[in-house]
Amino acid sequence: MKVTAYRTSLRRFTVPLRITVIGTGYLGATHAACMAELGFEVLGVDIDERKIEMLAAGELPFHEPGLPELLKKHTQSGRLRFTTSFEEAGAWGDVHFIGVGTPQKPGGYGADIRYVDAAATSLAENITKDALIVGKSTVPVGTARRLATLVQERHTGPGRISFAWNPEFLREGFAVKDTLTPDRLVIGLAEGDLDAEVILREVYASQLAAETPMIVTDYETAELVKVAANAFLATKISFINAFSEVTESVGGDIRTLADAIGHDARIGRRFLNAGVGFGGGCLPKDIRALQARVSELGLDRTMRFLTEVDEINLRRRDRVVSLAEEVLGRLNGATVGILGVAFKPDSDDVRDSPALDVAARLFNSGADVNVYDPQGNANAAKRFPRLNYVDSYVAAATGAQVVMLLTEWKEFKELHPEDLDGLVQNKVIIDGRNVLNVREWEDAGWTVAALGRKFDPARDMVGLNAGV
Structure with a gap:
């Protein structure tokens, strides 16, 4: 890119650029704090007054x-502020990230994009003044081009607005x-929009200096990159889980299988x-x-495999x-210890968490369920308060x-049999994430049941009534 074009493009904007981030949930709060860390003045915008008050206080x-450390650092320095005012954001910012x-629409598979529409409209x-609006939310293909038109239609004030799409991969x-x-x-x-590209190269100058690849493309491809990546990862996870059903049936070991195929450079071990x-x-x-959108496009058969991935x-x-029921004989009246209800470690997110879903199903089947998650208990209690949450x-x-390890937090992965000996009624553990050293636990007299390994209660229940 020519330096003259770069300077000409930036001349219309405040230098250094002022950045606003619309929406201060997980994505927005992270992006705002990190933009401040990169040296920009940043204004976070949200209609939720309570959330804005918390963030402004560094909470x-x-x-x-x-993220807490970055938030406190930059709210205290004044580089990062928060507001509920779109009027303030529109008058102040040069680059506005949405x-x-x-979320998934209630009663359907499609994405609910009304919040994206509302944010773009309020900004427009x-x-x-001259500004660039940049979408980061995950949206159905075709949304960006529609919003670019909407923004131009709703913008009646001074200055000119460019529009770009920059998907997140957090x-x-x-x-x-x-x-x-x-x-x-x-x-x-948009085709030929050199100004928007130049502005975003300025925003991401430090990443580009570190030789981060930057792919510049059309709206539709940018939108599809994110959903394509997630669809591929979901498919890879379900692929290995489908094979775990086979190894459970025939007596193989899914971890060894995953290790073996993971050595193939075309496949890789991650997400297996x-x-x-x-x-x-x-x-x-x-x-x-994605399935809902391709159906709207008349391409139902194209993504039909994702239905099986989901199933x-x-x-x-x-x-x-069912494995818990095989171990216990019956669920009604049984006492179950659950380790982890967040959907993954290092998170308190329990949205569509398989761990929380399993815990809830056990409770609904009559089990007494004691739950511990290092970060997820509070959010889980909001969604399913009837479980017994412990610290x-x-x-x-x-x-x-029976103890069930359902989220692979480090403190659970590093457990040893002696850490639980003397606590449990039965030395029986279900490893729902395949992270324990099975031989170590079995040598200590525990029964270990894990997905992807054949389990025969009559043969394998060596740890029954071996506890207190």
């Missing part, structure tokens, strides 16, 4: 490693790292961990929204519950007839 309403949620109606538990040092940047632009399945606020809703994932939850794995395991 984070969810768990994400490393990071609001796109309140921007009073992993919960690693969101700060993924924002500050991403593995790639994807920018969707058989277990209770995927959940959270992204993968399940994104693959369902395989949900069957894993059924299997864990340690010791409390969860005490008196249990």
